[in-house]
Amino acid sequence: MTNVSGPDRESRADDTALVARIAVRDEFAFREAIGAHAAPLHRIAYRMTGDAHEAEDIAQEAMLRLWDHAPKLEARRGALNLGAWLTRVAMNLALDRLRVRKRMSEAEVPERADEEALADAALEASEAEQAARALVQTLPERQRAAIVLTYYEKLPNADAARVLDMKLKAFESLLHRARAALREAFAAGEGGEIGRGGAA
Amino acid sequence: MSNAENDTRPITPDEPLGQVLSGYAVPQLPPDFADRVVSATNDRAARLPTSRPATSRWRTVRRVGTGVLVAGALGTAAAATGVLEDLGVDLPSPQQVWSRITGNDPAPDPASTSAPAANVAPAPSGSAPVVIEGSIDTTEELEEAFRRVDEVRSTRSENRRGRVDRRIDEFIENRRAQGLPAPTPEEEQQFRERLGEFRERREDRVEGRLEERREDLRERLESGEKLTREDLLLNERGEAGERPMRRRVQRWRDMSPEQRQQRIERLRERREQQLDRQGEGLADESADALVDAPNAPIDQPE
Structure with a gap:
């Protein structure tokens, strides 16, 4: 599990450097960030939505948001906690999807969501x-x-x-x-x- | 521990609830997840240019303030180093100007290289020196002030001419020294003549404007108004070149028809007297007194 509050100053400096590289469209840096952060984002998304595909989408979208916002993040003053930023993005995406799902459904979210999303997974x-x-x-x-x-x-x-x-x-x-x-x-x-x- | 407290305590993995929760396993991300994300970046919009940072009002004020201070410092430095003087821009202080006009010597400035008020030439021989004290309330004082101003002006004008002539000479000499085409003596003569004509035209033009303003001051004095330092400075320096005219127009409008007629008669008489004086050989002095530039400063001569 990832502790986004724990990174020391050094790791935050690493985050800043990593984001700076992503800002200049360094693909290797982006892959590095995916390797380090995608898994916890996927975990959070999955446990929030209960849907494996949706969780993947959320993790992917969060990483792509990093790609989009890297120049702005780089311009920010102070050290960056990339893990915390990505966690917040992923959580917001998950909450958004749950709200959409809720609006689309007549029933309460949990029951309907569980039935729909877990249909495939339930078999295994x-x-x-x-x-x-x-x-x-x-x-x-x-x-x-x-x-x-x-x-x-x-x-x-x-x-x-x-x-x-x-x-x-x-x-x-x-x-x-x-x-x-x-x-x-x-x-x-x-x-x-x-x-x-x-x-x- | 109450039921409520018991319910809200942290969940530990050892308790039954924790054991159930621990069973919530998460599937692994597909191995090609990173490739998919990277390839998805191609579909994203191009990188936006860095937005202009919002500027706070205080930052703007600070910049303006800094700009004003820097401009002031540069101006002061330029004045102190004589750059403005080389460019023909004179910056007399109001105290210097007033002291030159009134003849009252203010606190002497040891650092000043300009001539003190005491150096002002006395009034033309044959008449007692006029001392201006306080505001100007007599014709003698006013004419004396004009005379002193003109004296300073003529000195400055001569200095300016000398400076321009020197520069022209240097320019021609430098071109000759560098082997560049230089004007022939005939061309140079022609140029200097044209320059002289230009100067004369300019002085004539300025003279007319200045005399008009001085006339305004004389009228005000005649109407019993005491002239202050500001009146004279504004008038002489031309900073408010349009103001005397505006004031004259306003006063003219305020007058009754009889007063206007009276004023016209008086003006006509004075003009005739002036012409008579010029005819009697006093023209030299009067003509000198008319030379001026409306925007030129009137402090000590260089």
């Missing part, structure tokens, strides 16, 4: 995977984002708050609600389909 996924996915997808978008960032990506609360463009207090409140909702959903599903996956 283990019972535990299905249970976990279903549990996470029961959360509203932003609560899900809080759990994905802090539990799965191990981000400190402050960094996760920045990704979601929230004040720390507000984020902590959101995280508390997300945990409570998750526990509630888990308790409700215990003994049922959700609980059987691996919560024994």
